Amino acid sequence: MRLSTQSRYGVRAIFDIAYHSGGLGAQVKDISRRQGISQRYLEQIFQKLRRAGIVGSKRGPSGGYFLSKKPEQITVGEVIRITEGGINPVLCVNPDDSAKPCARSGGCVTQIVWNEAGKRLNDYFDSVTIKDLCQLAKEMGMKKDFDKRFMYYI
Amino acid sequence: MRLSTQSRYGVRAIFDIAYHSGGLGAQVKDISRRQGISQRYLEQIFQKLRRAGIVGSKRGPSGGYFLSKKPEQITVGEVIRITEGGINPVLCVNPDDSAKPCARSGGCVTQIVWNEAGKRLNDYFDSVTIKDLCQLAKEMGMKKDFDKRFMYYI
DNA sequence: CCATTCTTTATAAAAATTGTCAAGATAGTT
DNA sequence: AACTATCTTGACAATTTTTATAAAGAATGG
Numbered sequence: 001m002r003l004s005t006q007s008r009y010g011v012r013a014i015f016d017i018a019y020h021s022g023g024l025g026a027q028v029k030d031i032s033r034r035q036g037i038s039q040r041y042l043e044q045i046f047q048k049l050r051r052a053g054i055v056g057s058k059r060g061p062s063g064g065y066f067l068s069k070k071p072e073q074i075t076v077g078e079v080i081r082i083t084e085g086g087i088n089p090v091l092c093v094n095p096d097d098s099a100k101p102c103a104r105s106g107g108c109v110t111q112i113v114w115n116e117a118g119k120r121l122n123d124y125f126d127s128v129t130i131k132d133l134c135q136l137a138k139e140m141g142m143k144k145d146f147d148k149r150f151m152y153y154i
Numbered sequence: 155m156r157l158s159t160q161s162r163y164g165v166r167a168i169f170d171i172a173y174h175s176g177g178l179g180a181q182v183k184d185i186s187r188r189q190g191i192s193q194r195y196l197e198q199i200f201q202k203l204r205r206a207g208i209v210g211s212k213r214g215p216s217g218g219y220f221l222s223k224k225p226e227q228i229t230v231g232e233v234i235r236i237t238e239g240g241i242n243p244v245l246c247v248n249p250d251d252s253a254k255p256c257a258r259s260g261g262c263v264t265q266i267v268w269n270e271a272g273k274r275l276n277d278y279f280d281s282v283t284i285k286d287l288c289q290l291a292k293e294m295g296m297k298k299d300f301d302k303r304f305m306y307y308i
Numbered sequence: 309c310c311a312t313t314c315t316t317t318a319t320a321a322a323a324a325t326t327g328t329c330a331a332g333a334t335a336g337t338t
Numbered sequence: 339a340a341c342t343a344t345c346t347t348g349a350c351a352a353t354t355t356t357t358a359t360a361a362a363g364a365a366t367g368g
Contacts, residue, residue: 026311
């Protein structure tokens with residue numbers, strides 16, 4: 001039972017924007033540096049997030065990605081579903097994926113268990129918002145690393 | 155977030171013995187046929203289950219695998235942990251796996267979320283026993299397919 | 309016009325999963 | 339003792355998924 005790297009990175013990226021840039025937007029370059037994630041790989045993940053409408057983007061100098069909703073309106077579950085394509089523990093319980101219907105559907109007791117597990121997982125992930133993560137980070141004393149664009153050099 | 159095939163097959167195999175053979179033991183050949191799982195692959199999974207002590211084995215004609223505990227004493231969580239090697243959603247929260255320590259451990263807010271999710275999943279899987287599955291199967295009207303060894307040919 | 313940044317698509321490397329093969333050990337049967 | 343059915347073990351191969359990397363393109367701001 002494992003969460004994909006894209007999901008973990010996706011949640012961290014969204015959190016990073018919310019925490020370090022205060023919703024103003026951040027560049028892939030900086031997020032990459034702060035989170036230690038390959039820039040190219042991060043770009044792929046952001047495309048998914050952008051198409052899903054969870055972030056917006058702006059090209060050119062001083063461009064970047066920004067949250068299109070407030071941190072308290074974005075849940076961890078939402079980000080995971082976008083980057084991972086569902087939180088179901090097994091494919092046969094995913095109603096969307098009719099391409100691979102389980103042969104023993106209807107006579108499969110374990111399916112009921114996987115289904116319930118997926119439901120519980122979804123419920124939990126949906127109960128955690130990005131704002132919650134920011135609050136946690138603050139309590140842990142994580143330093144905010146504001147973007148250099150907002151700094152004045154004396 | 156997906157459960158590995160070995161875990162799913164493992165749970166189904168244990169359930170199969172409990173349901174169809176009533177704890178008397180069953181052969182890989184029959185379990186393979188009933189569950190539609192490759193015989194060779196199933197053998198691999200049974201080795202894990204045997205080493206973990208959840209099933210016993212007997213070689214030779216009329217040999218096979220049998221549960222070494224009662225169905226109500228075996229939980230789905232137990233089987234999954236054996237076949238999957240832990241239910242933690244991400245590696246960095248697994249205390250055993252110190253080989254890949256997360257660089258930002260201690261300063262990682264998402265880790266807290268993954269940890270809690272894993273805990274909840276474990277709790278749920280531990281709350282479901284093999285006997286529960288058998289009861290479910292009975293309620294669903296699943297036919298029992300007793301081993302031919304116990305049949306009389308007239 | 310130019311540098312910077314996102315966009316898109318293709319592709320490659322790595323890892324994990326899934327499955328197969330084959331030789332051997334053990335137990336029961338004849 | 340010979341024979342057969344079954345588990346045992348380790349090696350290995352195929353497939354899929356994950357995790358990236360590369361490169362050409364488009365938009366933006368200065």
